[in-house]
Amino acid sequence: MRKDIHLKDLSRKQKEPLLHLEKKDLMPLPYPLEDPDDGPPFAELKEQIREKYECGLDDTCAVSIPKPATKEEEDALVAKFLSGLEKLFTKENNWTFLQPLLLSMEHCAKCQTCSEACHIYEASGKNELYRPTFRSELMRRLYFKHVKKGGLLSAWQHGDIEINWPLVARLIELSYRCNLCRRCAQTCPIGADNGLVAHELRKIFSQEMGIAAKELHDSGSMLQLQVGSSTGMNAVVVKDNIEFIDEDMEEKTGMKVQTPWDVEGAEVLLIHNAGEILAWPENPGAFAVILNAAGIKWTLSSEVAGYDSINYGVWYDDAQFARVAVKHAEAAKKLGVKKIVLGECGHAHKALTVIADRVLTGDLNIPRESSMTLLRDIVMSGRLKLDPGRNDFPVTLHDPCNMVRLMGIVEPQREVIRKICPRFREMTPHGVDNYCCGGGSGFAIMSGNNFPDWRFQVAGRKKLEQILHAFGDCMDPSIPKYLCAPCSNCKGQLRDLLAYYEMWDKHKILYGGLVELIVNAMEDAKPGFIEWEWH
Amino acid sequence: MSILLYVISYFSLLVFIVACAVRALSYARAPIHLRWELYPVPHEAPHRVGHGGSYYEEPEWWTKSSPRNLLGELKSMGAEILFLKALWEFNRKLWYRSFPFHFGLYILIFAVFLILLCGLISFISPGFMQGSLAAGLQFVFRAAGGGGLALSIWGALGLLQLRLTDSRMKIYTTPGDIFNLLFFIAAFGTLSAGFLLGTGPSTGILAFTRGLLSFDTSFETTGLLAAGLVLTGLLVAYIPLTHMSHFIAKYFTYHNIRWDDAANRRGGRIEVKLAECLAYRPTWSAAHIGADGKKTWADIAASSPARGPKK
Numbered sequence: 001m002r003k004d005i006h007l008k009d010l011s012r013k014q015k016e017p018l019l020h021l022e023k024k025d026l027m028p029l030p031y032p033l034e035d036p037d038d039g040p041p042f043a044e045l046k047e048q049i050r051e052k053y054e055c056g057l058d059d060t061c062a063v064s065i066p067k068p069a070t071k072e073e074e075d076a077l078v079a080k081f082l083s084g085l086e087k088l089f090t091k092e093n094n095w096t097f098l099q100p101l102l103l104s105m106e107h108c109a110k111c112q113t114c115s116e117a118c119h120i121y122e123a124s125g126k127n128e129l130y131r132p133t134f135r136s137e138l139m140r141r142l143y144f145k146h147v148k149k150g151g152l153l154s155a156w157q158h159g160d161i162e163i164n165w166p167l168v169a170r171l172i173e174l175s176y177r178c179n180l181c182r183r184c185a186q187t188c189p190i191g192a193d194n195g196l197v198a199h200e201l202r203k204i205f206s207q208e209m210g211i212a213a214k215e216l217h218d219s220g221s222m223l224q225l226q227v228g229s230s231t232g233m234n235a236v237v238v239k240d241n242i243e244f245i246d247e248d249m250e251e252k253t254g255m256k257v258q259t260p261w262d263v264e265g266a267e268v269l270l271i272h273n274a275g276e277i278l279a280w281p282e283n284p285g286a287f288a289v290i291l292n293a294a295g296i297k298w299t300l301s302s303e304v305a306g307y308d309s310i311n312y313g314v315w316y317d318d319a320q321f322a323r324v325a326v327k328h329a330e331a332a333k334k335l336g337v338k339k340i341v342l343g344e345c346g347h348a349h350k351a352l353t354v355i356a357d358r359v360l361t362g363d364l365n366i367p368r369e370s371s372m373t374l375l376r377d378i379v380m381s382g383r384l385k386l387d388p389g390r391n392d393f394p395v396t397l398h399d400p401c402n403m404v405r406l407m408g409i410v411e412p413q414r415e416v417i418r419k420i421c422p423r424f425r426e427m428t429p430h431g432v433d434n435y436c437c438g439g440g441s442g443f444a445i446m447s448g449n450n451f452p453d454w455r456f457q458v459a460g461r462k463k464l465e466q467i468l469h470a471f472g473d474c475m476d477p478s479i480p481k482y483l484c485a486p487c488s489n490c491k492g493q494l495r496d497l498l499a500y501y502e503m504w505d506k507h508k509i510l511y512g513g514l515v516e517l518i519v520n521a522m523e524d525a526k527p528g529f530i531e532w533e534w535h
Numbered sequence: 536m537s538i539l540l541y542v543i544s545y546f547s548l549l550v551f552i553v554a555c556a557v558r559a560l561s562y563a564r565a566p567i568h569l570r571w572e573l574y575p576v577p578h579e580a581p582h583r584v585g586h587g588g589s590y591y592e593e594p595e596w597w598t599k600s601s602p603r604n605l606l607g608e609l610k611s612m613g614a615e616i617l618f619l620k621a622l623w624e625f626n627r628k629l630w631y632r633s634f635p636f637h638f639g640l641y642i643l644i645f646a647v648f649l650i651l652l653c654g655l656i657s658f659i660s661p662g663f664m665q666g667s668l669a670a671g672l673q674f675v676f677r678a679a680g681g682g683g684l685a686l687s688i689w690g691a692l693g694l695l696q697l698r699l700t701d702s703r704m705k706i707y708t709t710p711g712d713i714f715n716l717l718f719f720i721a722a723f724g725t726l727s728a729g730f731l732l733g734t735g736p737s738t739g740i741l742a743f744t745r746g747l748l749s750f751d752t753s754f755e756t757t758g759l760l761a762a763g764l765v766l767t768g769l770l771v772a773y774i775p776l777t778h779m780s781h782f783i784a785k786y787f788t789y790h791n792i793r794w795d796d797a798a799n800r801r802g803g804r805i806e807v808k809l810a811e812c813l814a815y816r817p818t819w820s821a822a823h824i825g826a827d828g829k830k831t832w833a834d835i836a837a838s839s840p841a842r843g844p845k846k
Contacts, residue, residue: 087818092817093815102562110707111633113625128706131703157711182573190788206821207821208821210821210822358570361809363801405587406572408589410574410586412592432574432586
């Protein structure tokens with residue numbers, strides 16, 4: 001592996017990528033993956049992909065930017081990048097993050113305190129390319145040179161960088177090598193934020209150049225705003241699916257289950273990540289069982305985006321983010337509900353509750369609450385008869401970054417688990433100091449080319465280490481183990497991560513949400529809600 | 536000589552104040568931004584701050600008042616400002632160098648205020664600096680000034696050594712970064728030498744301070760101390776022009792970003808500020824944004840995205 005990558009290398013015109021990852025250089029894993037050769041090989045990018053797309057950064061390609069055909073096209077793209085860079089520092093275009101961005105640009109001391117906090121940097125074997133400050137420093141030099149119009153004195157003070165198309169193309173990819181978990185920002189003595197810098201770079205590419213990962217844009221926010229959900233489900237299809245889930249839940253629990261739709265004046269508008277409905281139907285099903293049993297007056301909405309809480313704009317595009325947030329609020333306003341409750345989806349929590357708090361004004365500012373607090377209140381109130389003995393297996397909890405470090409919802413989910421899971425054990429570290437699952441910022445749904453190999457071998461490596469440590473005393477496959485991840489995107493990443501390393505097949509580590517554990521413990525439901533089958 | 540020293544001192548102080556004010560105002564005048572806090576937030580309720588919780592852990596949080604835990608915030612600020620807590624926790628190797636450097640500066644600032652006070656009093660009452668109280672004050676000044684300079688120089692040397700030898704820092708270090716540290720070492724080193732080699736160090740500084748306040752042109756000092764004073768004056772003027780003004784930035788990064796969890800309430804002050812921002816007219820070029828320089832952010836947020844060519 002090449003470790004001596006320098007900032008100026010990003011401008012280098014060469015066909016081969018700057019970095020080649022080798023498994024032996026990655027952070028070692030504990031039992032049963034101590035051998036660096038354990039796990040699948042890192043697939044090589046196909047030659048036709050390398051020919052067609054810009055793949056000059058490392059061994060993978062997340063965004064698939066077509067190579068410009070001519071020098072003129074390259075120059076036009078560079079000019080567009082520079083115009084986007086300038087706009088990023090104007091209040092008219094970027095009031096949303098101008099102040100935090102300016103502070104991060106002008107005050108990083110380059111002390112590298114943040115590096116050790118980054119799971120990607122650590123998992124890569126501390127490769128310079130993935131150091132959190134690497135992309136920030138590039139951005140900073142571009143800022144002082146092209147926005148502040150710095151000359152020789154500025155270059156002497158802040159450093160210089162040559163801008164050309166290879167640099168811009170590599171920056172596009174590099175902005176998608178960060179999970180935006182902001183663990184680095186948490187450690188910065190000055191308060192600079194490298195996660196924010198990656199976020200703002202993605203915004204230039206999307207908002208000015210029209211370049212974004214297709215999973216986030218074309219089949220993400222665009223599809224959601226047009227059809228109602230990034231899953232492609234329209235209102236008719238989603239209602240059909242929920243009806244099927246209700247029937248399935250009745251069969252599994254022996255309880256009457258009916259999901260209410262479009263109930264005006266309901267106490268709660270519940271918005272799930274619609275991916276749950278297709279990938280993990282037992283999750284929205286379990287919500288229905290719990291809310292009905294607890295006597296909550298709740299509803300789902302069939303309005304566009306009202307039944308899908310995802311908001312991918314939060315990772316790459318402020319306009320798309322604001323549009324989706326407005327759709328969510330409009331759905332709630334139309335029904336006149338008392339509050340919106342977000343299902344088990346971390347980024348949806350943060351997007352609608354925290355970040356959209358400064359987008360939704362007037363009658364769109366409808367109270368938003370986490371399902372974690374609602375579930376905690378239901379469980380602790382005694383409204384459900386619960387038997388912890390039904391959850392007598394090792395359980396550990398993954399903290400979704402968006403919900404915990406970025407929102408401060410730490411204890412409610414723990415109170416529930418401590419009450420109903422007698423063999424609960426924490427990961428180390430946990431809570432606000434947690435590590436990202438490796439699927440954050442959209443990676444969990446990005447699977448083009450060989451990007452999943454990077455996602456599992458690098459981005460998800462630290463989380464895998466944590467899981468293996470948490471279950472270190474019970475890795476025997478005769479003991480079923482439950483990794484609770486109350487977040488759809490995290491679950492998507494963890495599902496793929498565990499499958500990649502055969503953790504279910506060889507060690508019976510299953511993953512799932514919080515509500516499944518609650519229903520599994522409900523005395524009024526038939527035993528065995530959690531089926532211990534891979535899904 | 537004395538006039539030149541006075542002019543440089545006042546000029547440096549003026550530049551420092553103006554540059555700090557300009558920088559602080561430029562950040563303060565930035566529009567309200569979207570919330571981007573990081574937990575733990577120390578002004579959260581005491582029962583939540585320990586685990587990094589927020590008011591979102593409360594059911595129906597918007598119906599409850601959430602009093603600011605001022606003590607928690609002050610404790611957190613104190614630990615960070617005085618002892619560089621984040622560095623202690625996450626970068627111990629750097630803390631051993633950065634802490635003496637910064638703490639030395641704090642002590643020096645205290646010494647400067649002390650000598651200014653003494654100078655002011657002796658200017659008003661010339662006999663004041665003759666008694667035992669004056670001797671005590673001079674001792675405190677000597678200890679604080681000397682100790683502060685020594686600590687800062689030691690820290691700056693350590694930081695310089697790290698910047699030049701640590702592979703993690705080397706490729707990000709610019710000539711400007713090296714110059715900044717050398718400037719500190721040169722200015723404080725010369726000032727220290729002026730102190731130590733002068734005939735009456737504290738008297739010299741006191742006399743200079745008194746002269747500074749009264750424009751007494753009869754003041755004379757050694758060339759070394761004069762050089763130290765000039766270099767230190769220029770350093771004071773230079774700091775706010777660089778990223779070393781992070782003492783200003785930290786106020787905003789902590790209070791306005793990391794710890795800004797203020798909820799937007801209908802009809803509240805945040806909503807008023809947002810109304811102004813939502814009326815801005817962006818000019819982003821990507822087709823899906825639909826920005827034409829006439830539509831406002833509010834218009835765009837309420838509109839459907841245009842289908843444009845995506846690359």
